[in-house]
Structure formats: structure tokens, C-alpha cells
Amino acid sequence: MTSRRDFLRTSALGGGAMALAPSFNQLFAASSGAGVPKRFIFIRKSSGIRPLEMALRDFSAKDKALDEKKEPLQVDLAKHELPKWLRGLDAHKEHMTILQGLSAKMSENVHYSFSSVMGCFKSNRNTLSAIKRATIDFELAKLFPSPFGHVELSFAGGRTGIVSGYSASAPQTRNYCYADPDTARSELFKSVLNPEAVNSDNDMLSFLQSKEGRKIGGIKGPEKRRQETHLESIEAIRERNKKLIAISGSLAKHLPELAPVHANGGANASTPEKQAAMTDVLISALKAGLTNVVTYTIDDLGTPITGLPGNETDRVGIHPLGHDEAFGGVPAWKTREQIRISHVNQINTIVEELKQTPEGSGTMFDNTMIMYFPENGETHHGVGKESPFLIMAGNNCNLDIAGRYIRLPYLGNEGHKTLGNWYTTLLNAHGNPMEHYGDLDLEMARKKLDQTGSIKLFMA
Amino acid sequence: MVVFITMGVEEFGQPILKGNFLTRKIGKVSWIASVFVAILLISMMGSARSEEADSTRAFLISKKTTDLLDSHCYDCHDGDTQKGDIRLDNLADLENPKRLDLLNRMQEQLYFKHMPPKRKKQPSEEERKAILAVLSAELGVHGASTLEGKLEKPEFGNYVDHEKLFSGDYADLPGFTNDRRWLISEYIFNAKFQRLLENRTQGKRKGERLTVFGGSKIRDLSLTNPFLLPNVSGVRYYANEDLTGGHLSSMLTNAQKTSQYITGYLVKRNSKYLPAINEIMALDDQHEATLSSRRAFLKNFIARLCSELYGSRHQSFLPAFAPVELKSVKELAEGEKYKKAPFHVAQNMLKGLEGDATVYQFLLEPQHEGKPDEEFRELCERTWFYFGDHERKIQGRMTILRDYLPDIRENLIKNRRKFKPLVYKPLDEAEMQIIRASIKRHRKKGDHYGALIERCVTEWEDGFEKERIAAGPPSDDLLSTLIEQLSVQILERSPDAGEADQYLALSKSYVSKLGKLKAIQKLIQTFILSSEFVYRQEFGAGEADEHGRRLLSPRDASYAITYALTDQSPDEELVKAVADGKLKTREDYRREVLRILAKRDRHYLIDPILADKNYQENTTNAAIRKLRFIREFFGYPAAITIFKDEKRFGGDRLGNATSRLLSETDRTVEHILENDQNVFEELLTTEKFFVYHDGDNERMQAASDRIKRIFDHFKDLDWQNFKKEDLLDHKEFLKEVKMRSVDPDKLDARNRQGNTIQLFKKSMETITARLNKGQKAAAPYDLYRGYGNDFMNGYNVSKFFNFRMDNWNYETIQPAKVAHRKGLLTHPAWLIAHAQNTETDPVHRGKWVREKLLAGTIPNIPITVDAVIPEDHDKTLRDRLAGATETKYCWKCHEHMNPLGYPFESYDDFGRFRLEESLEYPNKLIKKSPDKGQLLIDTRDVYETHPVNSKGYLKGTGEESLDGEVKDAIDLAERLGKSRRVRQSMIRHAFRYFMGRNEFLSDSKTLIEAEQAYLKNGGSFDAVIVSLLTSDSFIYRKSIEN
Secondary structure: OHHHHHHHHHHEEEEOOOOOHHHHHHOOOOOOOOOOOEEEEEEEOOOOOHHHHHHHOOOOHHHHHHHHHOOOOOOHHHHHOHHHHHHHHHHHHEEEEEEEEOOOOOOOEEEEOHHHHHOOOOOOHHHHHHOOOHHHHHHHHHHHHOOOOOOOEOOOHOOOOEEEEOOOOOOOOOOOOEHHHHHHHHHHOOOHHHHHHHHHHHHHHHHHHHHHHHHHHHHHHHHHHHHHHHHHHHHHHHHHHHHHHOHHHHHHOOOOOOHHHHHHHOOOOOOHHHHHHHHHHHHHHHHHOOOOEEEEOOOOOOOOOEEOOEEEEEEHHHHHHOOOOOOEEHHHHHHHHHHHHHHHHHHHHHHHHHHOOOOOOOOHHHHHHEEEOOOOOOOOOOOOOOOOOOEEEOOOOOEEEOOOOEEEOOOOOOOOOEEHHHHHHHHHHHOOOOOOOOOOOOOOOOOOOOOOOOOHHHOO | OOOEEEEEEOOOOOOOOOOOOHHOOOOHHHOOOOEEEEEEEEEEOOOOOOOOOOOOOOOOOOOHHHHHHHHHHHHHHHOOOOOOHOOOOOHOOOHHHHHHHHHHHHHHHHOOOOOOOOOOOOOOOOHHHHHHHHHHHHHHHHHOOOOHHOOOOHHHHHOHHHHHHHOOOOOOOOOOOEOOEOOOOOHHHHHHHHHHHOEEEEEEEEOEEEEOOOOOOOEEOOOOOOOOOOOOOOOOOOOOOOOOOHHHHHHHHHHHHHHHHHHHHHHHHHOOHHHHHHOOOOHHHHHHHHHHHHHHHHHHHHHHHHHHHHHHHHHHOOOOOOOOOOOOOOOOOOOOOEEEEOOHHHHHHHHHHHOOHEEEHHHHHHHHHOOOOOHHHHHHHHHHHHOOOOOHHHHHHHHHHHHHHHHHHHHHHHHHHOOOOOOOOOHHHHHHHHHHHHHHHHHHOOOOOOHHHHHHHHHHHHHHHHHHHOOOOOOOHHHHHHHHHHHHHHHHOOOOHHHHHHHHHHHHHHHHHOOHHHHHHHHHHOOOOOOOOHHHOOOOOOOOOOOOOOOHHHHHHHHHHHHHHHHOOHHHHHHHHOOOOOOOHHHHHHHHHHHHHHHOOEEEEEOOOHHHHHOOOOEEOHHHHHHHHHHHHHHHOOOOOOOOHHHHHHOOOHHHHHHHHHHHHHHHHHHHHHHHOOOOHHHHHHEOOOOOOOHHHHHHHHHHHHHHHHHHHHHHHHHHHOOOHHHHHHHHHHHHHHEOEEEOOOOOOOOOEEEHHHHHHHHHHHHHHHHHHOOOOOOOOOOOOOOOOOOOOOHHHHHHHOOOEEEOOOOOOOOOEEOOOOHHHOOOHHHHHHOOOOOOOHHHHHHHHHHHHHHOOOOOOOOOOOOOOOOOOOOOOHHHHHHHOOOOHHHHOOOOOHHHHHHHHHEOOOOOEEEEOOOOOHHHHOOOOOOOOOOOOOOOOEEEEEEOOOEEOOOOOOOOOOOOOEOOOOOOOOHHHHOHHHHHHHHHHHHHHOOOOOOOEEEEEEEHHHHHHHOOOOHHHHHHHHHHHHOHHHHEEEEOOO
């Protein structure tokens, strides 16, 4: 007899049966856009980013005082040394922004924020009904359509296969994500690796089209029109599948190669290996034009971590580390720093790779924004008073933020900005004129402080 | 030429206006009569107008039309004035998209009589119709008219003239609904998948667990519901939505996941579930079971088996042992602190590395248990090494053994009964012979056990595959059986012969291309993606009557009835009625509707969102859609979606309080529906409410009595200075009444809130506060606030009703009267649902009353208006709102809303009654309160206040005695409760809810009879439902020509 656990395991690994990536389906309505698209990569990390970890060590005394008092300031990164863990990005300081002072109290915090950090609502411990709106990544994906629309990658919980994700394409809708590099590769490049799966869908759709088409003869008026709409919908999905197969040639040249250790979920791959492989798949998907928006949960509190410098033979847990409980004789803060360095290494790889890939009169990176941020605010048990962001953005970025350390006014003060303001800025700057994205902050509301709209300071 | 435009406020039949107006046929000339927006003389159009639809020709306006526009529009909308940035004197010069947009706006404004403004000279009815006809014709040519789609929406239902509907002048018009399909709702989607996947939902009723219908969860399967209804107050589920590509895409993913769930889990758990699948997969399953058994045996006993097979030579076959290297532990730098991760973390890590079983098994064996740590670790490592586990895995395990082995040993001693030793049990001899033979064939020197097992398994798999190929594909009979079973399980009917043949051909094609398992999955997906699965069918059948109407087909009728009252498919009795030919008359419908309404043996989850928040008691045993109508009509469930501030609430756990508030509003409504007398009046004027009460008076009384007993027992004692040992003097009492986390047998126990004596004192503090002021009873919540399960969550729901946590005279018998409350419009749930985040909302509250209770209409807010209430630290919200809206331009609409919303200013945005309004601005702060919530402390800051002005004005009941100035919300509620128009308006909304469409004059008889049924039966809502569901409008269907 198959147990539930067996089922979950096999179905998670049985991605071959999924003819289309789930997130692809969610963005069905998207049509292909013209011109060079903008790209967005959201990298979620767990256990918070402490604002002090982002602070520059060589601030002037005046700036240091402002930063510590959490008062607004702007500093040119070119004139300063980055914190140790960020130094992997030294070569790209002119494209870097360290953004401090955003608050995230309207999303869920403490250990997990689930969908809420990218949707600005309370997630009621990840219940479906609490998902109030499409998350920001999906909103951006609508503006820059692509064959897959949106791709979600995740190492959350140490899972493998296709599993539930944290992004949402619409209210009360949960996205699905690829939880290991092998699955991500085989699903994203399915039309190259497994065209039979796509074809089998088309056989089914063809049958349905024919069956539903026969009904047209027996109905009239509005019902006939309704049935025609139905047939058009089926046809549109078939067309989409055909396009996928048609571009499989160009996909093939971007097909990433993975080491054998990643096969079947990669149970024995170390964390740096897993991260590097996932990053490879991510870059390949972007280069192949499969998507313009990627959300990458690089870890959560359940992600097993192995092979980090200093803890090479240990398996360490992010949750205990957040409580300063350590492994292998290495103090927790050092291991936490190594984890962040491993993340920065991935960001660096993405930046370097995209900078080497020509696009238009520049490179792919020119049209790309990478955002690295904590899913739960300012500490391991964040409350959302602060939510630091590290942003890497290319020359064509629609925002005026590059090369700066920016601290915005603190929560509850005039001019303070929330995650909602930040996401509104992203949307407004890229063609969605939405007045405000997300729930409002109640402390700002109580104090009658203005808190809607984009961050004007950033609008180029 | 004369063109008839079949459209109008006073529409007789169903909207039949899709496509091109000019080429549309009109069914009955008699319909057109005097009330259709009527006649257009072609002479009004330019001479270039062609009879044929020609979307490329120039746009011309006749002189007559120009004159009309000049008389009534150009004053404000010509090149000079352009009020609202609208100019109408250059229509012919505009590009088509702009012109069509403007024509649509003109059509809408004229149709709804929003323009010309009331203070301006109005066109005659004939003139208005003539301009409308021109606009309709032009928009029709381009297929660009948007009005018809709007008219199908619930929010436009009130545009049909109320007086005419109930006048009786149109009661002889034959009622009917068009033949139609109706997209399933979010609730039916859930019910369909729960039925299909035999999923059971757990709920509670009065503290008892039970299985309920409803909810959105399916165990271990997460589906995307593409049929979510709009989150609005009012009727939400209408038959005017089409299935789009977005729906279909989500359904594609749902179908894929469901097919995997069925084949991978359900059929294996339940052999009676779609048995044809197991039959087709029998050989595969048998092979899989055999492989699984052999693999499991070898995984546990390969070393022993090899030792038996190879004797003294066994060791020589093993690979040379190479221990892993572990990273050395460095000394800490000076001043550096190190806190080792606790054992439970390491234990989980070991489990994650799949090393725990080996370690504990060895520790359970006497010969290994006592080995020194070093020796024991090597034993484990050798075992893993010989098996061929990955070096990194072994490293991880060995690190844990290095750092935690003493803890592991201690854990085993503490929890020995949890660990079972693995006992050697060979498979049957035939299997053992196969295994031994295979090992002998494949074992090579230096082999790790894991590699050896894989070679054996590969050999067996190859053999099995050949066996399956030789067995051939499933027979046609078996596939046909599968098709029959899937059709019944998914579409709830057998396929007809033609369909069966088509599906058989498809199945064979799937099998040949995909293999058996994937073919079955694909077939399941094909059924789920059928339009029949996502559309309700409602078509007439049989002979048409003299009006061209036919009764719903019996099968469709069974679904129409069940989906009117529940989300579930027809029950056994309905299915039987169809099979026995007993769903063919109005009386048949009445019998079934009455039966379902009377049924009390099913329980339904009311709100999946509350269930997600652990409010499993949010259930009812009456037909769920009856209660849901009241929920949606009043819109109070939105209370849970309004993001509110705990500090302003006065304490923490606001989410719990709001969930309970909502759940108890449902209980109040259920109580009124269950009594079924004067239902509409009761909903508007009831004085009885539930506040922290589950409806079981006996249970609540007992729970409250317990707290009173504790108070009485300790009140005269010096409990504040008790030591823990003092509790032993009250051991018998405490054993009998039980205080939470105060067990006299476990005085040393503690939890995150404190130790036993601390928790006792915390409890006593709250009990004392709740009973030491002469209160007759205390609310039965647990005795201190802590983690875990309370008796009932959400005790702070009391705050919405102005009950202080430290002085609440609890009513054990409920529903009970609550001061300053009368009817649902004064209930905090409705008030919150119709409020802003931090303020009340007189405009939307007034709009709600106007539209929902008085059958009135309010135009959408003009796009040129920036609807913001200005801040003013010295004024109440009402005063600020009045300043912004009582200007001439705004008041023409706001006069229909504000006076109806102002009376609710007696309540703040949390629904709390008030006489004074706080001016919540920093410069008005009088006293700062603690920010962090505590049980007995109010966290609200104190501000300067201004008196509340709750006076309003009621106009539009049609009765002089009721219209006029109202002093507050209670006065308003009492008047509304007496209004005939309010009753009729609620019946109109009930019509829309149960029919899934707006009403027309041809439904006049249906509405009048529903009202009469209500009155004749003492204000029974059940009587209204029976009347509606046996009306011509429900039972008769008519097909529509193209």
C-alpha cells in the first residue's frame, strides 16, 4: 500500500507528468511583448538581515550616528568599503544599492512570512484564503510577458521536485516552484528534454477541442458565443504549446549542464553546489528568454545547510543558528555570515554572467534588477520594523538608486516608506500606474502620516 | 426603415443583445409595445447610413440628433465648456476608439438617466430614446457596446423600475430564464473536488467534532481555485461569467495534480475507488510490491545474508574500509562565545541524514550497546561505508556522533519503549531463493552493498518489464469499464454510446503513446477538463408551451435545485426523483425544495476562511446557501478582511476576536433563519445577539459556573500570597473543578507562561476582576491567557460590544439583549465590514442602505472626482465629510448616501457604540496608554473628543410615516424594518441570488408571489425560497436565437 508520504515523495519527483510548468499556466493570459524586456530576480533569504550587517563599517562619524539613530541618509558606495560579506560584489558597486529603512509590518514576520513579504498582507500562517493579491513578482511578470511568465525556484524546507511555492499569481492562489536544480532544469527545458510530455497535452487538447466543437451545433445565442470562447481558450493553450516546441531549438543552446550529484533531487550535493547549480539554471532560463521574472527562495529555516567554509563536514540548521545555537565549534554568527556570503556568491555569478551576455547595445544585466532581501524583516524573529534590501540593477534601470547606501526615515516618521511603497515604485516605474500596492501600515495610519504611492526619490 | 432596439430600463425578457443590434431578430413584437426603448427613424441618422453594418464608413449625425444634443448636452460639453473634460460637439472628428469610448459613456449616462443633470432641462422620454437608439446603432455596428454586459451584472439590477415590478401591471407576462450554462462557483469547485477525491472535512458543532461539507482543503493536495467570487457586499455569484483561458489553464494544472493523486494515492488506499485503475495496473502494482519488499529486506539484512551466503569468504568481498575525515574543531578566539545546538536539533539532523535508524538499532543490540564511544562510532561508520552511503552523508552523521553520542545514549534510556529492535524475518522461501541467486550472480569483490542491491533490482525490473510487455495493453473491455467509472465519478453520469467510443479510441491512443499509468492520468485529466465539469447545465427539455418555454430537463433541474440551496451535487433522493420521472412538475420541485430545506442531518462549514483560522465551529446544519445569502447580502464577512490596528482595538489578539465576531454573527443569523418568522424584520431589528457563546446554553452555563466556583472558593483567602504548597490544601477542589495548568499533583510543572503557582495567580487575577464587582456571571474563557487551546478562542470579542474585560456581566443564556444594538446594521461585524482601516465610512454605509434596502441606484463616482476626505484636527469625520460632499456638484449623489450613513456614526470603526468621537491626532493626545496588549488593560490612547452627531434622514421608503429625520442608527433600523419597500428589495436580491441573474418585468409575477408567500407564512424566508424555486422564472427555460 502506498502511504501518503510515499505519494508525496513520488509525486514530487514525478515532474515528468507535468506537461507544463504550473507557473506558466498561471500567466496564460500574458502575450509576448516587444522590445527588450526588463528582468527581475527576487532572492528571498530566511532568518532576517540585521540592519547593522548591511551598515558600512567606514561611515563618517556623522553618517554613523545618523545610521544608528535610524535617520535618513544617503552615501556614495564608491567612496566606502562594503561589509565583509558583501565584498564579493566589490567590482559591481556602481550597480549596487543598499536600501535600509523600509518596513514590512503589514506582512507576516517572526520566523516565516510565506507569501506575505511579496504581497504585503498577513498570511495567517500560510493559509490559502489569506493570500489577498498577486505577489509583486507576478505583477511585474504581467508587465513583461514571456513563455513561462514567471519562474519560482526554492530551497525551502530541503524539499525536492515540484512543490508549493510562496508567490501568488492571484488572490487565494498558490504558485508552485522547482525545489531542486535537476527538476528546475528538466521542467524549464522540457520541450528540449521531454517533448513527448508537451505533445501528449496537445493530443488531449485536440480531443477536447473536437468534442467541445461538436456541441456548438446544438446551442444558440449567448451559449454559442460562450462555447466559442471556450474553444478559443483551448486553441490558445495549444498554440502556446506549439510555440514552446518551436523554440526548443534555441532553448537547446542554453540548456544548462548539471553534475551527476544533482540527479534525483541531489540529496548528497553540498549547499554551495546546490546553490551554484540552481543559479546556473536561473541564468540559463533568463538567457533562453523563458522568463523575465524569477523568485528564488535561497533558504528558509528548514533548509539543511552543508559544506560551508568552516563547517565543511557539518550539517547545520538555520533555525538554531538564528537562536545563536552553533555547530562544529564555529560560533553561530560566523556560520550565518558564511551563509550570506554563499548568497552573495550567487548574486555575483548572476551579475557577471549577465554582464557578459550582449543584449541590444549593452548587456542583459543592463535590463536586470536583482533584489536580495529577508523574508521576515530585521532579525531571526523579525517584527518588520525594518526590511533591508540589497539591490543590483543594470544601466537601464528605471529607478534612480544606483551606487548608493540609502537609509529612509524610520517607521512612524514623516517620509517613512514601507514595502508597499517600494513595490509600488517598482510597478509605477515599469508601466503599472497602480496607486498603491499592498496593505497599509497601521502605525503610519494611526499617526495620519502619508504612506501611499511610490517612493518619489527613486523615480528616475 | 424602422429598427427596434431591444433594450431598456424596463426590459421585459432576458437580455438578448449580444452582437449587432441592426441585424438582430426580435422574438415577439408584442414585447416591444410601449416600454421598449423603441423606435428609431433612420432619418435621424445621416443620409450616408447604410442598412448593412459597415464599421468602416464615416460617422455622421443627422440634424435632428445634433439638435437634440445641442438642446440638452452642448451647454456643458461643447468646445468652450468641456465640463469634466468631455466634449460632444466634435464626435465625427474623433478617431474610432476614442469616439466609441465616448459614445459608450454617453449611452450609459443617458440610459441610467444620470445626464442631463436633474437641475437642467430634461429631454422627453421619446427624445432620450431617440438619442439612445442612435448611440446603440453606432456602437452595434462596431460591436463595441458595453452597456449590455453591465446590465447583466448584479450591481445594475436596481435599474429595473421597482414600482413597476411590484405594481401587478406586468404579472401576466410569462416568466422564464434563458437556456444557459452557469460557471461553477468557488464553493462548487471545492465541493466537486472533495466529492471526486472522497475528501472529508472536519468541523465542530457545540463542542462536538463532526464531518462537514464545505471548506477548501483537500488532504495533501493543493489545488488552484480559478472560480473565486468577487469580494463585494451583495450577490456575488451570477450566471454571466464565461470560462476563459485563465480558468482553463488553472484547471489544466488542477487536472494534472488530481490525476496523480488518484493514481498514486487514492486507488491504492481504497480498492473500491475506481477499481478499473487497479485492475489495469494490477501487474505493475504486483511487480512494484515485489520489488519494494525485496528492496526493503535487502536494505535491512544484506550484510547478514551475504555473510550466510559467503561464510568465511564474506569479508574478502567487502571494499577496503576508508574512514571519512572530519573537520577539526578550532579553539575559540578569546572572548568568543559558543552555544552548542541542543540535542533535539542534532537528533533531527541525524534523522535528515538517514542515520538514526542504524545508530539506535546498534544501541538496542546488547553486543554493541556497551561498546566504548570510539568503537561504537566506528561500527556505525563501517556499516554505512560498506553499504556505500555517500561520503558527505557519512561525514554529517559522524560529526553528530562525535558531538552528541552521549546524548543519543541518554535519549535511548529515557525513551526506550519508543524504539523497537529490528527482528530478522526472511521472505518466503521462493523469494529468498530468487534473492540469493541474484546476489550470487551479481556480487563482485569490492562491492558496496548498495551497488549490489541496485544490480539485483535492475535485473528484476528488466524481467518484470518483459512480463508486462508480453501481457499486452489493457483490453478494450477494461478500458471501457475505466471510462464508465471515470465518467460516473467525474461527470456524475454514464457516457452515451458515442462518447464511450470516442473515449475508448482516445484511451488506446494514450496507452500506445504514454504507457498505462500516464494514459490513465491523461484520461482523468481529459474528463476533468470537459466543459461539463465546470459549467452547470440548465436547459429546457420536452414540448415548448405557447410562450416558447420548456421545463428544465429533469437532470438539469436536479442540479439547479441542489445548487440553489447547497454546493453539493444532487443527493440520493434527487437522483432517484430524476430516475423515477418525479422531477417534471412544479409540485415535484416544491417537494424537493421543501425536503432539502427541512433536512438537518448534514452539516456545512460556513466560511472556509474562518476554518483556516481554526474556527471549526463555524458550521450550520441548514442548507448552506440560505445562510450564505444573508451573509453576502449584508456583506458582514468582509469584517475579517479589513486590516485593523490592535492598539486602537484596545488590546492584542484582534484576529481571534474578529473571527469569533464573524462566527457569532453567523450564529445570530442562523438563529433568525431557524425561527423563520418575520425574518427580514428580525435581521434589521433583532435585539438578541451572541457574544462569546457557542449556542449551547447548558454548556456555557456550566463553563461559567466553573469560574464562579473557583472565585467563590478562593475569594476570601489570601491567594495573592500563596506558596505552591498552599495549593495542596485545596487539592480536592482543584481536582474537581480543574484550573488550566494548575494540577495539584504536578506542582513543579511549568510552561512558557510560568510555573504552577504563577499560573494559578494569573488565573485568579482575571477571575477576580471578572467577578468582584457584583457581576452575575463570568465569561467562560480560560483562566489565564496562554498558548494552546482555550476553551473557546476570541473572548475579547466582547470589546466590540463595549464590554470591559475586567467588568463584563456575562449572559450565559444567549442570544441575549445587548445595549445600543438593534439588528445587523448595528452589529460590529457589519459596521467593521463597512468601515475603513482607521475610520468609519458613512458614504459606503449609506450607499449600502440605499442600494440594498431601498432598491435605489447610485452612479459610479465620476473619474474626475478625487474622493478624499480632507484632514482637519478640529472636526469630526462627519463634519469633514460634509465639508467635502455637501457642495452642489457632489451633493446630487451624496444626498442619497450621506444622510443614510450618518446615523451609524454612533459607532466607531470597530463597531463600538460611542457618544463622543476621538480626534486621533498627536496634538489632541491626552493620555498615552501601553502599546503592548494585556488581558485587563485597554491599550487605546486617550484623545480629545467631539460629540457624535448621529442624525440622518430617511427618504425613499415610499411611506410617509417612515421617511423623515432619524435620530440614530437604531431609529433608522426600526423604520427600515417596517418598510414594505425594504422587504421587496430584499426579495429582489434573493431573486438574483437564487436565479443567478437580474430581474426583469417578466419576473414581476415571481417577485409578487414571493412577497405574498413571505407575508402569508408569517415572514418565512423558507417560503420565499420555495416560491422562487417553483416560479416560472426558475422552472421554465427558453432558448435564444442567435
